[in-house]
Structure formats: structure tokens, C-alpha cells
Amino acid sequence: MKHVDLNLLTALDVLLSECSVTRAAHRLNLSPSAMSRTLSRLRIATGDQLLVLAGRTLVPTPYAEQLGEHVHELARNARAILQPAHRSLDIATLERTFTIRANDGFVELLGASLMATVTQTAPQIRIHFVSKPDKDAQPLREGMIDLEVGVLGTTAPELRTRLLFRDRFVGICRSGHPFLKQVTAKHYASYQHVVVSRKRQLSGPVDDALGLLGLRRTIAMVVPTYANAMQIARYTDLLGLVPHSCVGRDLLGDHAGSAGIQRFELPVRTPEIKVAAIWHPRLHADPAHRWLRDTIFAICKNTVP
Incomplete structure (x- = not known):
């Protein structure tokens, strides 16, 4: 559509509706001379006179009559597409x-x-x-x-x-685990651990922090989800590592240990999540x-x- 001016579509719609250059000009906020020039451009674009004199009035040609309703629908759809979208939403009935x-x-x-x-x-x-x-x-x-x-x-x-x-990351272990008597980095590294990994990546932020202290933990088991890690830690002596949000409110404060598992703050600093x-x-x-x-x-x- 290299040489098509879509503004002509609106002008044609109004001209066919009014059958008057003056009234069409008024509706489009144009001068009568500008509207007359637009009609000339439309005649060139369509190869038809579109509106011709019958006495002192303009009447549509057979081709213009044929275009009438089709042009009106096209112009209406073009205006709807090229305007800001209507953003009303009835969330109660949305499927x-x-x-x-x-x-x-x-x-x-x-x-x-x-x-x-x-x-x-x-x-x-x-x-x-x-x-x-x-x-x-x-x-x-x-x-x-x-x-x-x-x-x-x-x-x-x-x-x-x-x-x-x-x-943030926190540690987890079974309730009554002996590690809880001495929560230090060295004591933490001395136990075996269960880690969560989907890509067989066994080291993470806690290992980096331990490494700065010259410590290294032993990973005994790798599982795909945090739920798996919590279940393993609940029934073994393995220490786990999960986001604080995964532990749940029921395991915080006075209710710690009520589900057979206890969280503890890590003895090393890890980046915020x-x-x-x-x-x-x-x-x-x-x-x-x-x-x-x-x-x-x-x-x-x-x-x-």
C-alpha cells in the first residue's frame, strides 16, 4: 500500500453520507476548498467521479452507491483499530x-x-x-x-x-538434631548435606561462603525439589538448604519442630534472593x-x- 492514504477512507465515507462537499467539510473540520481537493484525489484514486451534479446538488454514481455501506464499515473498523484499545474488564465473567x-x-x-x-x-x-x-x-x-x-x-x-x-536461604534439619547445639560454620560443614539441583550443579552460594573460611561441606544426596529436601532432612541426619519462604509459617517461632523439622539461620552469609x-x-x-x-x-x- 505504498501510495494509499487511509485518511481518504474517512473522507469518502463522509462524502457519500452527506452528498455535499460543504457539509462533509464541516464534519471533518476542513475548509470547503480542502474538501473539494480531497474529492478530486478520491476520483483519481478510484477512477470514478463518485459524486456528480444533478441540478444544484451532488448525487452518487452507481459505483459510489455500490461502495457506500462497504466504505462505512471499513472506515468504522479502521477507526476502532487505530484508536487506543478499550480496556474494560469484567473479571467475574472472564473465561x-x-x-x-x-x-x-x-x-x-x-x-x-x-x-x-x-x-x-x-x-x-x-x-x-x-x-x-x-x-x-x-x-x-x-x-x-x-x-x-x-x-x-x-x-x-x-x-x-x-x-x-x-x-533468603535457611538451613533445615530434623527436630532434635545434634547440630542445633552448636550452629557454627565448622560444625555445619562437618555434616552431610542434601541439596536441590535440577542441572546437577552441586555448589552454590553457601559453598562459596564456606570456601572463604577454608571449609567444604559433603553432599550426600541430590534431589529435584525443595519438598524432597525437606522430607529427607525430616527423617535423616542430613542437613538441608531451602528458601525461607518454603519452610512455612507453621514452622516458625513457637511452632518450630511441630512437623518434625526445624529451620536454623545459616552460620555463613549468602546473597538475598x-x-x-x-x-x-x-x-x-x-x-x-x-x-x-x-x-x-x-x-x-x-x-x-
Whole structure:
């Protein structure tokens, strides 16, 4: 459409509606001479006179009559497309499935709260959680998932992010474990450990911190999820390492040990964990997607310890 001026479509629609250059000019806030020049351009573009004199009035040619309703519909649709989108949303009646990629810890921590909110405010929305084996941005780019929840660190520059909460690593062990009598770095390194890894990567921030002290821990078992690590630590003498948010409120304070497992602050410092929502820019202005993001943010703010 190298030489097509779509403004002519609106002008043609008004001219065919009014059958008057003067009235068409008034509707489009143009001078009669400018409207007359536009009619000349339309005649050249279509190869038809479109409007011709019949006495002192203009009447449409057979071709113009044929175009009439079709042009009006095209002009209306063009205006609708080329204007800011209408962003009203009735979340109570919206039927949609959102696919969220997140690790098991997030699902266990907030999945039930998210479902309770959805059931109450948007009962026809479905939430589909899928596993998070890596930080690959392609599923977001290709629309295979709507939202990702995970540690900040994506290398895709176009992705949008919003910090949900800050977390940190804590140690876990069975209730009454002898390690709890002496929580030191040296004592910590002397025990065997269970670690969580999906890529067979056995070292992490805690190992770096131990290394600065000339210490090294022994890894006896590798499991794929934090839930697995907590179960192993509950029934063995292995020490585990999980995000604080995974431990749950019921294991904090006076209730520590009530589920057969106890958390402890690590005897070394590890970097803070920043958990964020991540999405593709094409969904940024979508009102339903914005509702999902805001809902998850609110749940994290009110739930994460």
C-alpha cells in the first residue's frame, strides 16, 4: 500500500453520507476548498467521479452507491483499530486459562491462596502451573506461558519484571538434631548435606561462603525439589538448604519442630534472593493479565513471611 492514504477512507465515507462537499467539510473540520481537493484525489484514486451534479446538488454514481455501506464499515473498523484499545474488564465473567511457570516451592506456598482468590472473584478463570526447569525466555516469547515466577536473572532484555518478595536461604534439619547445639560454620560443614539441583550443579552460594573460611561441606544426596529436601532432612541426619519462604509459617517461632523439622539461620552469609514475576511486553497492557499480576503481588505481600 505504498501510495494509499487511509485518511481518504474517512473522507469518502463522509462524502457519500452527506452528498455535499460543504457539509462533509464541516464534519471533518476542513475548509470547503480542502474538501473539494480531497474529492478530486478520491476520483483519481478510484477512477470514478463518485459524486456528480444533478441540478444544484451532488448525487452518487452507481459505483459510489455500490461502495457506500462497504466504505462505512471499513472506515468504522479502521477507526476502532487505530484508536487506543478499550480496556474494560469484567473479571467475574472472564473465561481464560493462565499458564504460569514456577518452581514447586512457589506453588506450595501460594497456590492455594491464589486459587481461593480466583474462586471468589474470577470463578471461570483456570490456573495452569507448569514446572520451571530453567530460565529460558522462549516460552514467554512464543506465548507458551503467560507468566513466570522465579529468581531475577533473565538475560532477555525485552521481558518485563516486578519484584514480588525478597527471600533468603535457611538451613533445615530434623527436630532434635545434634547440630542445633552448636550452629557454627565448622560444625555445619562437618555434616552431610542434601541439596536441590535440577542441572546437577552441586555448589552454590553457601559453598562459596564456606570456601572463604577454608571449609567444604559433603553432599550426600541430590534431589529435584525443595519438598524432597525437606522430607529427607525430616527423617535423616542430613542437613538441608531451602528458601525461607518454603519452610512455612507453621514452622516458625513457637511452632518450630511441630512437623518434625526445624529451620536454623545459616552460620555463613549468602546473597538475598529476589523473586519476581516475569512476562512478555505484548501482555503488559492486557487488562486480564494485569489483574493476574496484581493479584499475585497482593497475595505475596500478605502471605510471604
